[in-house]
Amino acid sequence: MKMTELFRRIAAPAAVVALVSVGIFATRPLSARAPFTPAQLADQEKKLLEVVNHGRDLWHGSRKDMSTNGLACGNCHPDAAASNPQTFPKYQNDMGQVVALRDMINWCITGPLAGKEIDPDGTDMIAMEAYATYLYRGTTITPGLATAQTAPIVAIKSGTGYPRKASGIGYDK
Amino acid sequence: MEEGVYVPEVDPYGITRRELVTVAGKSGLITMIAGAVGLNVGMVKVATAEPESPRVQPFTFAIISDSHLYSIPDHKFDGILADSVDKVMNTRPLPEFVVYCGDIAQNGRQDQLEKGRKILGKLSMPIHFIPGEHDWYLDLGIAWRGMFGSQHWSFDHKGVHFIGLTSILVRDFWTPAHMSPVERMSAMEMLESPIAGPWGIREEGLEFLRKDVKPLRGDQPVVIFTHGPLWDYYPRWNFQTEDAPEVRQILSKFQHVMSFHGHVHQTIFNKIGNMSSVGSLGTAWPWPYPNVKLAYPQSRMNRVDPANKEDGLGVQHIDLDRGFKGIWHGDPFSDDLLQPEVRSGWKV
Numbered sequence: 056m057k058m059t060e061l062f063r064r065i066a067a068p069a070a071v072v073a074l075v076s077v078g079i080f081a082t083r084p085l086s087a088r089a090p091f092t093p094a095q096l097a098d099q100e101k102k103l104l105e106v107v108n109h110g111r112d113l114w115h116g117s118r119k120d121m122s123t124n125g126l127a128c129g130n131c132h133p134d135a136a137a138s139n140p141q142t143f144p145k146y147q148n149d150m151g152q153v154v155a156l157r158d159m160i161n162w163c164i165t166g167p168l169a170g171k172e173i174d175p176d177g178t179d180m181i182a183m184e185a186y187a188t189y190l191y192r193g194t195t196i197t198p199g200l201a202t203a204q205t206a207p208i209v210a211i212k213s214g215t216g217y218p219r220k221a222s223g224i225g226y227d228k
Numbered sequence: 229m230e231e232g233v234y235v236p237e238v239d240p241y242g243i244t245r246r247e248l249v250t251v252a253g254k255s256g257l258i259t260m261i262a263g264a265v266g267l268n269v270g271m272v273k274v275a276t277a278e279p280e281s282p283r284v285q286p287f288t289f290a291i292i293s294d295s296h297l298y299s300i301p302d303h304k305f306d307g308i309l310a311d312s313v314d315k316v317m318n319t320r321p322l323p324e325f326v327v328y329c330g331d332i333a334q335n336g337r338q339d340q341l342e343k344g345r346k347i348l349g350k351l352s353m354p355i356h357f358i359p360g361e362h363d364w365y366l367d368l369g370i371a372w373r374g375m376f377g378s379q380h381w382s383f384d385h386k387g388v389h390f391i392g393l394t395s396i397l398v399r400d401f402w403t404p405a406h407m408s409p410v411e412r413m414s415a416m417e418m419l420e421s422p423i424a425g426p427w428g429i430r431e432e433g434l435e436f437l438r439k440d441v442k443p444l445r446g447d448q449p450v451v452i453f454t455h456g457p458l459w460d461y462y463p464r465w466n467f468q469t470e471d472a473p474e475v476r477q478i479l480s481k482f483q484h485v486m487s488f489h490g491h492v493h494q495t496i497f498n499k500i501g502n503m504s505s506v507g508s509l510g511t512a513w514p515w516p517y518p519n520v521k522l523a524y525p526q527s528r529m530n531r532v533d534p535a536n537k538e539d540g541l542g543v544q545h546i547d548l549d550r551g552f553k554g555i556w557h558g559d560p561f562s563d564d565l566l567q568p569e570v571r572s573g574w575k576v
Contacts, residue, residue, distance in 0.1 A: 115418060125298040125334065130513055133419040133465060137516035137531060149535040167534060206519030214422050225401030225415070225423035 100218075103185065106178075107217050110186030113179055122168040128160075128183075131167070134216055135187040136206045145199045156184055190216045284387035284449060290316045291453075292348070293329035293490030294510025296362060297340045306347065308511045313350050324385065325353050327392065329490030329508050330360025330455035336413050338371040345375055356381065360455045360490060361396040361427065361466070365416040366409050369394075380436040388449045391440060395454035395469045396427045419465045419515070426463055427456065428470030437478050450479060451486045457505055458487050459498050462518035467492055476503055497527035 091099070114135065116127035132138045143156040150162065157180050161172040173179050190207035207216065214227070221227045295309040316323055328348065333340035341363065348355060357376040364372060373379060379394035401423055402412040415423040429437075441450070452458070458475055461467035469475070479485045485503040493510035494517065514532045522528055 124303060125300055126513075129418060129420070131516070131534070133515065136518065149533075163534065206516065208519070215420075222423065224405040224407070225399075226425035227422040 103189075104217060104219060106182045106185045107189045108186075108219055109179075110182035110184070110189075111215060111217075113183050114186055118173070118179060121164050121170040121173065124169045126168050128163065128168070131163075132187075134207050135190045138187045138191075139205050140184065140187045140191050141194045141196045141205070142198060156187070160184070287386050288319070288321060288323045289385075290319065290323040290326045291329055291488055291490075291508050292316070292326060292511065293508040294331040294360065294493055294512055295344060295347075296331055296334040296510065296512035297343050297347075298334050299337055299339050299343075305512050306343065309344065309347050310350075312511050313348060316351060323353060326351055326355045327390075327453050327488070328355055328357045329453055329488065330358050330396070331362040331490060331510070331512075332357075332360075333363050334512075335417065336363055336366030336371070341371055341375055356383075356390070356392055356453075358392040358453055358455060359394055359396060361398075361416045361424075364394075364396055366413040380433050382440045388451055389441075389444060391437065391450065391452045393429050393433045393437065393452065393454050393475075395429045395433070395456055395458075396466075397430045397433075398424050398427045401425065424466070426468060426470040427466055428472075429454070429475065430471065434471060434474055434478070437475065441478060441481075444482070446481050447483055449484060449486075450482050451488065452479070454487070454489050456491045457489045457496070457498070457507060458503065459500055459505060461492070461496065461498070462520055465515075465518060467518065476501060479503065495527050495529045496522070497524045499524070 114128045140156050144153050146153050157175045160183050164170045165172050193208055292312050297305055332344035359372050382391045415421050456469045458469050458472040487503050487505040490508045492507040493515040496507035498505045
């Protein structure tokens with residue numbers, strides 16, 4: 056048998072199988088269903104935490120148009136405390152309607168922070184929500200809890216409340 | 229001038245709004261009364277009729293804390309501090325001195341400290357200052373000391389011994405990291421910063437305290453001021469003082485010690501051994517309560533309504549009898565129907 060014939064009969068089909076396999080593997084990260092490989096899960100977590108980290112920066116004043124008086128979300132909500140993401144959507148007396156967390160975030164930006172509201176559908180808003188929600192992870196969802204103050208689950212001595220690469224400065228190790 | 233005391237000149241600083249965050253402390257009381265207006269009158273009558281307290285004479289002092297002034301002109305926090313000053317000046321009998329429990333400035337800038345000094349300059353009585361971390365870490369206290377004097381001080385007033393200590397000293401994290409003063413200040417400004425670590429009084433302050441109280445008798449009433457609480461409340465937010473156990477040990481020879489602190493921007497009380505501890509509200513904003521169980525949950529104020537800029541601001545009254553047991557009375561809410569147990573007072 057000539058080599059070309061051998062290739063046609065064995066190698067070519069194998070290559071097709073291999074290509075199909077690569078194709079399936081390449082589309083796996085786009086799949087929204089389990090099972091996920093550990094690497095895929097780690098990648099998802101990494102992408103989430105990047106957004107959480109961006110949200111933490113915004114929470115502490117990285118976007119200047121969110122405030123005109125020097126205040127940031129973190130002034131009143133350290134560690135996102137009392138932001139209560141698990142209670143939204145809920146009825147807000149002063150707004151007279153049921154609102155989502157992002158509505159409350161923009162309320163705080165335009166009110167106490169005297170800033171310019173951010174796009175409720177934008178990536179920065181998602182990041183703000185991601186930060187608060189991540190720090191409240193595991194908390195029971197109780198929509199409509201209007202007045203109770205709750206605290207996030209972080210009760211650690213240092214750090215930021217979510218996994219990240221530490222700065223190495225001081226106690227941030 | 230007495231060390232650590234800034235006696236302001238009367239300054240007709242314009243005041244337009246009214247809000248207040250002070251703690252009024254008293255000594256010499258026998259009967260406990262809860263009520264914002266009647267307290268002072270009652271204090272005088274009761275104390276003058278009390279023959280068994282010859283050492284402690286009745287008086288009132290006020291505490292203002294945590295104004296966090298920004299450099300921005302006409303900032304809303306300027307007005308709240310000015311209103312606090314106004315409230316103190318309208319209290320009768322006039323408080324005989326004021327203690328400022330730290331964090332005049334937000335970013336440690338000299339212009340922010342100057343602004344605070346100007347606003348507080350309307351007070352006609354002496355003011356005693358201790359620093360907060362927001363006052364200190366831009367220049368490591370140079371501007372603050374230049375304006376407000378010694379970082380540790382004590383004085384006697386009508387039979388009560390008062391002590392103020394600088395309690396916000398952290399270990400040097402900035403030199404190894406080659407941080408600029410502004411970067412250092414920024415790391416300290418964030419309550420939940422992972423960088424700064426726990427703060428404390430450190431040996432110089434502890435040595436001052438040891439020497440200061442050494443000649444005093446055990447029945448001497450003592451009041452001590454620090455920026456953070458002298459107990460482990462929530463170390464993650466530096467709601468603590470790392471060497472508070474040493475402070476409590478040094479002061480353990482006294483029958484009764486009253487500790488007042490700022491930093492927490494909320495009503496909070498605790499008692500450890502002979503020391504009762506009361507937190508001050510801030511004139512800037514209220515902090516939420518951390519996720520820990522409070523030793524005295526009665527002292528917890530309600531969550532503040534962010535739509536009401538006057539909510540969470542008010543007056544706390546501390547009435548102390550001659551044994552330094554007393555009633556704590558808080559009225560920090562625009563809607564004071566919410567916490568009757570706080571409104572009516574409870575024993576400390």
